[in-house]
Amino acid sequence: MPEALTHYQNYRPFAGFLHFCFQSLKAHNNASRRASLNRAHDYLRLSSRPDLLQTHLQLNENLAQQKREWPHYDYGEGYFYQSLAELGVSGLRSTEARLNAYQLLDRVRDKAVLDIGCNAGFLSVSLAKVARHVTGFDVNPFLAALARTAAQALDRTNTEFLATGFEDAPLCGPYDVVMSLANHSTFDGQTRYNLQSFFDRCVSLLKPGGLFIFESHTPSFEGEGIAQVCGIISQRLNVKRRDLCNYGTYLDRGRTFIIAEHSKL
Missing domain, CATH: 3.40.50.150 (Vaccinia Virus protein VP39)
Incomplete structure (x- = not known):
């Protein structure tokens, strides 16, 4: 996760996208693989929504802290369990579909x-x-x-x-x-x-x-x-x-x- 944060601190669309895609290949289950791919595609789409980059940095700082300090099950498998299209965030489950x-x-x-x-x-x-x-x-x-x-x-x-x-x-x-x-x-x-x-x-x-x-x-x-x-x-x-x-x-x-x-x- 600390390595992931560097991609949000220094935004490089294709380098970050490839990094997160590579992470998906090392995933231990389908949900973890999907989470990494969601992150990859959300990250690439930030190139057309630079106004969201700071928010994504803040969200991913929260995720990084969770990984360090929360000892229990991570329902989002390293990224997000829920989506939020308004902020360009994909999730393992679509909030919009549930609505x-x-x-x-x-x-x-x-x-x-x-x-x-x-x-x-x-x-x-x-x-x-x-x-x-x-x-x-x-x-x-x-x-x-x-x-x-x-x-x-x-x-x-x-x-x-x-x-x-x-x-x-x-x-x-x-x-x-x-x-x-x-x-x-x-x-x-x-x-x-x-x-x-x-x-x-x-x-x-x-x-x-x-x-x-x-x-x-x-x-x-x-x-x-x-x-x-x-x-x-x-x-x-x-x-x-x-x-x-x-x-x-x-x-x-x-x-x-x-x-x-x-x-x-």
């Missing part, structure tokens, strides 16, 4: 939104274009820093990003919309809640009549446990829609997506 597939902009318009486990916050920052306010948090402090950098670069002042776990998050709900996108359990065990406690707190933070937006992990990780998760949600909320995602890459397809409403009674 469209789940019709998120329409669902959060003029509303106060909570994004649980927001990762780099790129989806939250995108929602802030139309939401009244978006609060996101992640237990990884370097991801929260990425979110704040992105929000500042796009002047999304109606956002707040906290570095905290869900159990300790000082949240000022209730919210019109609570989103739990692929984080009710974690690969790296960074949660103390069991499923019952997790969804109980989600409901407690939701206004009567508010929306709960849920996305599962990939089927390979979720397994048959998704039936229990869906059952817990349906016990607490009025499920309005349940679908399987059929867009994007292997990291997107097959995930369960739920829209549920908090009863006003």
Whole structure:
């Protein structure tokens, strides 16, 4: 990563592009390979968007610090898990595709939104274009820093990003919309809640009549446990829609997506 930073500090389009492409050849899995190629193409495209170079430097400084100091699983495989087209950032999962597939902009318009486990916050920052306010948090402090950098670069002042776990998050709900996108359990065990406690707190933070937006992990990780998760949600909320995602890459397809409403009674 320190070597990667030198390419942002001294921008050389083709030299940097070739370096990051070469890094992809040494990747240890498909996601890591994709992350390196995303970086390579984003870096080359900066030649037509020099106004974004300083922001990319700041974002990659955050990534470098994360690599040095965060001992847990890196969901972005060295680059970004989420994309943010407005800043010329590609991700392992397309934020723009998720916005469209789940019709998120329409669902959060003029509303106060909570994004649980927001990762780099790129989806939250995108929602802030139309939401009244978006609060996101992640237990990884370097991801929260990425979110704040992105929000500042796009002047999304109606956002707040906290570095905290869900159990300790000082949240000022209730919210019109609570989103739990692929984080009710974690690969790296960074949660103390069991499923019952997790969804109980989600409901407690939701206004009567508010929306709960849920996305599962990939089927390979979720397994048959998704039936229990869906059952817990349906016990607490009025499920309005349940679908399987059929867009994007292997990291997107097959995930369960739920829209549920908090009863006003």
